[in-house]
Amino acid sequence: MGKLQPFVVVVDDDESVSRAVKRLLRSIGITAETFASGDAFLDTLSSIPSYRPDCVILDVQMPGLNGLEVQRRLAGSGTPIIFITAYDDVGLREQALAGGAVAWLRKPFQDDLFARTVRAALERKQPS
Template identity: 35%
Template sequence: MVRVVLADDEAVIRAGVRAILAADPEIEVVAEAADGRAAVEQVRLHRPDVAVLDIRMPLLDGLAAAEELHGSGTAVLIMTTFDEDAYVSRALHGGASGFLLKTGDPRELVLGVRAAAEGGAYLSPPVARRVIRDLGGPRMSRELDARRRIDVLSDREREVLALVGAGLSNAEIADRLHVVEGTVKAYVSAILSRLDLRNRVQAAVLAYEAGIVSER
């Protein structure tokens, strides 16, 4: 069972997200909060697998809450809207495991929660494109820079990076590559270290920039 803490200052949004997650029998919303400070407290109290946080909340916004929860053992998914995507690129260093559009396909919410709970990263495709666009510099220049960065990786490490970019969890990558999950964890750790990346979301964005991500 994937245990979730949900935080949004709009009760209607919380109700909608809770209903979507409740449709999956393997996901349980164990607590809710209407502000970021309460969200952090609920996560520390319940120790859920995933915290789904709105990017804008009273007392403490979703980005600040994600930073406080970094290293807590709870994966954080940030909910955003198109006009707030500029915040997402600034949040990549905050330890979030993914970003979801409130107006996106409800299935993405379930996919994102499951991926985060399994140690994966999830970026709604429109969010990923907007983030990459907002990182600065001409697209061709960014792609060339990204490709140069990943040149240090082995062919297998590049393959793993591409699958991280596609949002697959360690277990899904292991299944895809016909290896044990521990081997995938070792590859991911090596990739983050060699590319000087803090987390899987940064790795996913780099994979998008380098143009090596294909459809799941």
């Protein structure tokens, strides 16, 4: 990889969760940027062609576009997606994994499990 640090995007409407995840990622040497909505993230992605995260962490339930819709719009990008959610809906989980998500973690999750999951997702990222 040509980058010194992996770059991950966190999309979650809960600001405290976004801050905590960003802090955790930073503690394991990963740069992160947060978005409070799927719409804001996709707007940035479409307006800045060079803006390409190495992994996207999505909440499922958000105002506007939910995480599954954001995942659909990222289909074919090769960007690994990890879902984090407080909901334990088997149907949504199956839909996310069938759509190519690399992981589905329930909030609250253990920091070490989260770190291992993100590292594994980054290893799966295909070089551009």
